[in-house]
Amino acid sequence: MLCRMTDPRSRWSMIAVFALLGAVTQVLWVTYAPVTDAAGRYYHVGDGAIGWLANVFPLLYVLLAIPAGIVLDRWFRGGLAAGAVLVAAGALIRLGGDGYAVALAGQLVVAVAQPLVLNAITAVAGRYLAERDRPTGIAIGSASTFAGLIIGFGLGTVFTDDLPTLLLVQAALAVVAALAVMAVLRTPAEHKVETPPAGLGALRVAWSDPFIRWLCALVFVPFGVFVTLSTYAQPLLEPAGVSEETAGLILIANVVAGVVGCAVVPIWANRRGRELPVLTTSLLVTTVACVTLALAPGVVTGFVALTLIGFGLLPALPIVLELTERRAGSSESTAAGLMWLTGNLGGLVVAAVVGVLVDDPTPAFLLLAVLSLLTLPLLRLFSRVSTSEPVPPRTP
Template sequence: MSETAPARRRTRPHRVRAARWPLLLAFASLVASTQVLWLSFAPVTTRAADTLGVSDGAIGDLAVVNPIVYVLLAIPAGRWADRRFGLALSTGAALTAAGALLRAVNPESYGWLLAGQVVLSVGQPLVLNATTKVASRWFPATERTRAIAVGAGAQFLGILVAATTAGPLMDAGGLPLLLGAYAALATGAALALVVALALVPPAFAADAGPSPSLSWLRHDRLLLKLAALLFVGVGLFNALATWLDPILEDLGMAGSGGTIIATTTVAGLVGTAVLPDLAARRDRRRTVLLTTTVLAVVVFPLVSVLPAVGLVAVALAVVGFFLLAGMPIALDWSELEAGPERAATATGFLLLAGNLGGAVLVLAVQAVVGNPYLALGAFALLALPGVAVASRLPARAGSHRDPEPSTSRDATP
């Protein structure tokens, strides 16, 4: 991180190991797997329902299990990870793999699929909440933003994998191949991470002691603002992925929604790889988050008057480039704010807000989705509170609290 960026909290340095990168890769693979398992049936809902002899709604319920369980367990899972990180993350890996394998045992039984979905959903918060904790324990300050971006970006990669592979796998071998392939992916990632955790000692923060109160979280204005931004940002992306196809169909661009959502997601992955590190090095996190919300307010109404599919794709790709990068930027800032000892709890809180936003904004847009102009206007209106919140963020990370010593906590590799 540049000299102008605020220093992170000082921790007794240890040896930073080169194996931190394979560990991060294993963790990112598991994060991506949680999203693949969550959305396994979304691209093949009707065919899966026919195979299982249930309604489309019953298949949709399998995906609903994950956000419901996450909302219930996000904070408890974060607190456990802050106290016993290795055990919590290993448990999350084991539950993710176990749930995926349960689904594959009897892939044509709805009961087995539901049981597996519940099990892997319990593991999901233990995995996702570890994103900032992995960065703060194994990576020096100069690499921490990049590590958080990799972990957070893996969520979007998993969504893209599910969207692009479920259909072909279903075509090639039905539910047995679909669920078997995804179980192999999750089990391989879980095993790789558990082995890496055993072989690569953390270089920095130790586990926190018992924390009987969450008052620090309730009274931290920065974390509350970041949570509000994720509520809006994740909500907008989920609503876009859910309703873009019918909106474009009403605008005379039928059949283009899936391709444009994939393009928007790829652009977001590029933004996730570029923007968080750039914002951290120049200490311009607020600038990027404010730009993101302003773009959403401007671009969504613009889509309603663009005359060609290509122009719509370009416009939404620009939004995606910034929108998806907002999550790792917010998580990186939360680790600076909460410190490594409470990073998992802070991450759980922010992702909880994002999950709630994903549900609320999808329902809000649904009310007007029959009119494409009203629907796109609703996107802009829902983004407006994000502009207000982002404009009230501190101009520089750390400026909301007393200055800390500038001593680096990097260790010699």
């Protein structure tokens, strides 16, 4: 019997190069996070200005998620190629000088590219993999984005005091990834090439389905909790004696656990039809972990709680995207854009609220626990529509 990975109907080369591009996109996003002080000295600006080199990504994603999804549904190869080119272009722009404006311009270009890349996770799997392999492809694509965060922080650690070399290495990675994707895109996809509705038709089709709308509601809190903990874990744990360096190691453990979870949990859940129980378990684990951090914060509880949260929460992304790909048909990229849009909104809103409580960790952690717990009724309601058939949208 041939191994599934050798199925001639599945083009795993596309999954490999797309995973590389997705990882590089995230590497560029967090370029300056691990070298904030060095970057501030290099560009002669404060920490706030350096923070905006990363903050532009979720802000532009909220604005561009739906347009990018529509582009990918109508012109998939052209849209993904444009995303790859913009990723490389943004990385190269950052090499253009030692001024802050140059760095910001490069980050803005990559931020525009990000929705064209990440919205394509489901479409790449749907077009280049046989149906039975698509959950694995979506899991790989999702895991690659989190792996990119690890690589980005690792490169920042290696080149802490040499920002020009850091930018050069990242630009080389971006160019290689873009060229690889362009090369593979020369061969047309063999699967799932339905023609979507023109104009905003893809958005109407996706949003008219209650299944998609409920999925959007479900991703708001998990995304928000993960983004919030990634942003504020260090100051929230600091009163308990957790140093900045230790908090960084805890966050790395959180993301590593998430990458492992993405590679294992969604595939297991799909093969056994256990997606909803897995999502329920991840929310319960997150709730308990946040309560633990509220009542007994510390180095050990920080490592254990955030590692469990990473392993439980991050696999929710590929599970949701796989459910979206299975349901959305020719509007899959637009539907995926809706997921990323609500997820990023969740990150912005929950992080903003917790930011007000950052000097009082106990209520901050309890708030995250309550939000996770309150999402469980939504999951129960979603289960009622999960078996329904899509309802065709009304024609305008």
